[in-house]
Amino acid sequence: MSKTDAYKEAGVDDHAGYEAVRLMKEDVQRTLTPHVLSGLGGFGGAVALPAGYREPVLISGTDGVGTKLMIAMMMDIHHTIGIDAVAMCVNDILCQGAAPLFFLDYIACGKNKPEKIAQIVKGIAEGCVQSEMALIGGETAEMPDMYGEDEYDLAGFAVGVVEKSQLLTGADIRKGDVLVGLPSSGVHSNGFSLIRKILFKDHNVKIDTYIDELGQTIGEALLTPTNIYVKEIKDLIVPSQIKGLCHVTGGGFYENIPRMLPEGLTATIQSEAIAKLPIFDYLMNLGKISKAAMFATFNMGIGLVAALPETEVDALIQALKAKGSVPVVLGQVYEGKELVIS
Numbered sequence: 001m002s003k004t005d006a007y008k009e010a011g012v013d014d015h016a017g018y019e020a021v022r023l024m025k026e027d028v029q030r031t032l033t034p035h036v037l038s039g040l041g042g043f044g045g046a047v048a049l050p051a052g053y054r055e056p057v058l059i060s061g062t063d064g065v066g067t068k069l070m071i072a073m074m075m076d077i078h079h080t081i082g083i084d085a086v087a088m089c090v091n092d093i094l095c096q097g098a099a100p101l102f103f104l105d106y107i108a109c110g111k112n113k114p115e116k117i118a119q120i121v122k123g124i125a126e127g128c129v130q131s132e133m134a135l136i137g138g139e140t141a142e143m144p145d146m147y148g149e150d151e152y153d154l155a156g157f158a159v160g161v162v163e164k165s166q167l168l169t170g171a172d173i174r175k176g177d178v179l180v181g182l183p184s185s186g187v188h189s190n191g192f193s194l195i196r197k198i199l200f201k202d203h204n205v206k207i208d209t210y211i212d213e214l215g216q217t218i219g220e221a222l223l224t225p226t227n228i229y230v231k232e233i234k235d236l237i238v239p240s241q242i243k244g245l246c247h248v249t250g251g252g253f254y255e256n257i258p259r260m261l262p263e264g265l266t267a268t269i270q271s272e273a274i275a276k277l278p279i280f281d282y283l284m285n286l287g288k289i290s291k292a293a294m295f296a297t298f299n300m301g302i303g304l305v306a307a308l309p310e311t312e313v314d315a316l317i318q319a320l321k322a323k324g325s326v327p328v329v330l331g332q333v334y335e336g337k338e339l340v341i342s
Contacts, residue, residue: 019114027118027125031135035101038136045136047102055164059098063088064155066250067192068222073150074207075219078116081154082123083130084189087226088249089158090131091304094230095245095260097168097237098160100133106155107140110147120154123225130228133158168237170244170260173307177243179257179267179330180316182233184303186279188226190250191297195222198287205286213278221279229304232325240316244307248299254339255296257305266336273328274301295341305330 028040037046049056065084072081082105090100105124107117117140128135147153162168187195199205199218207219214221236242244260257267271291280301284294294300308316313329320327 022114024118024121024125027122028135031103031125031128031133033101033132033134036134036136040137042137045102045104047134047136049161050099050101053161053163056161057164057167058159058161059093059096060157060159061089061092062155062157063092064153065189067196068189069152069154070196071192071207071219071222073152075223077219077223078119079123080223080225082120082125083127083225083228084123085154085156086124086127086131086158087228088189089156090127090133090160091226091229091247092249093158093160094234094304095168095247097162097166097245099162099234100131100158100160100230102134102136102159103128103131104136104157105138106157107138107152108143108147108154109140109152110142110144111149112140112142116152120152124156127225127228131158131230132234133160166238168242168244170307171262172243173261173265173333175265175333175335176310177307177333178310178313179269179332180306180308180313180320181274181302181328181330182229182304182306182320183227183275183326183328184248184277184299184301185227186224186277187222187283188249188299188303190252190299192222194287194297195283198283198289203286211282213282215278227303232320232323233304233306236316236319240306240308240319241312242306242308242316246305246307248303248305252297252299253295253302253341257339260305260307261333264335264337265333266339267333268331269295269339269341270329270331271295271300271341273330275326275328277301292341302328302330307333 035048208217246260248256317327
């Protein structure tokens with residue numbers, strides 16, 4: 001018995017792995033930037049730092065998409081979940097002012113089905129294109145004793161660069177600064193344990209149920225990919241004098257906005273300024289969840305929050321609108337400990 005046959009009998013198919021790499025090659029190629037020095041298939045990815053930085057600082061972040069993966073498996077739709085994996089990482093490093101450089105992915109599965117893996121990577125590649133960064137490597141681990149045949153997990157790792165003098169820490173945020181919010185596309189990739197409880201355990205909603213107020217099935221609404229904010233705001237951070245950025249992820253407003261504020265400062269949030277997304281009203285009403293609990297769990301329609309001087313707000317909003325965004329003035333920074341959402 002050959003080595004390959006022996007491994008296949010143990011549940012791992014090397015040939016499926018080679019086929020997955022072949023199928024994903026074209027998608028990976030479209031993400032490559034002039035700074036990438038290595039090709040697909042090597043033991044490591046090589047990327048040169050862009051020229052022009054006096055004191056470059058590398059910013060890194062890693063994340064997954066949590067139990068949103070279960071929705072993708074239930075729907076058997078896998079070409080968008082990769083966008084989520086990229087977004088969860090790249091939006092985080094963007095919050096420190098970083099221009100994304102490269103991304104690596106990790107996929108663990110029970111059985112390597114090349115077409116499915118290629119679809120996941122297609123989404124990852126699309127997220128990298130939206131982020132203006134290269135997909136330089138990854139790993140697909142076939143682990144039949146860890147996962148069911150149709151199950152998989154997905155995580156990613158992003159690296160970006162920022163000039164040391166332009167690193168966003170939030171330390172310069174002051175009383176009177178204004179918070180501007182950029183819209184989300186929906187629930188993004190957080191709160192899915194609560195969502196699944198409400199829908200599937202408490203109310204037995206089927207994943208392919210068409211919801212009139214959503215204009216699509218509940219599964220389609222939940223799989224809407226996370227917005228990636230790189231192209232919207234990356235080149236506006238310095239000219240708009242943005243002092244801090246906040247990615248609204250797990251923990252909603254109450255946990256994430258304070259993360260960018262100096263000690264002793266908090267903010268007031270005008271919730272009526274946020275354009276309501278039907279998915280949040282649907283979940284809130286079906287689950288009988290309080291407004292406070294919703295804002296403590298979900299992004300509620302705002303995926304990224306910028307803090308900046310009041311004198312710069314109008315210019316930032318006009319610049320964002322010129323890019324097709326629909327920003328809103330969320331509130332203002334003041335002295336205190338507790339975030340106030342009216």
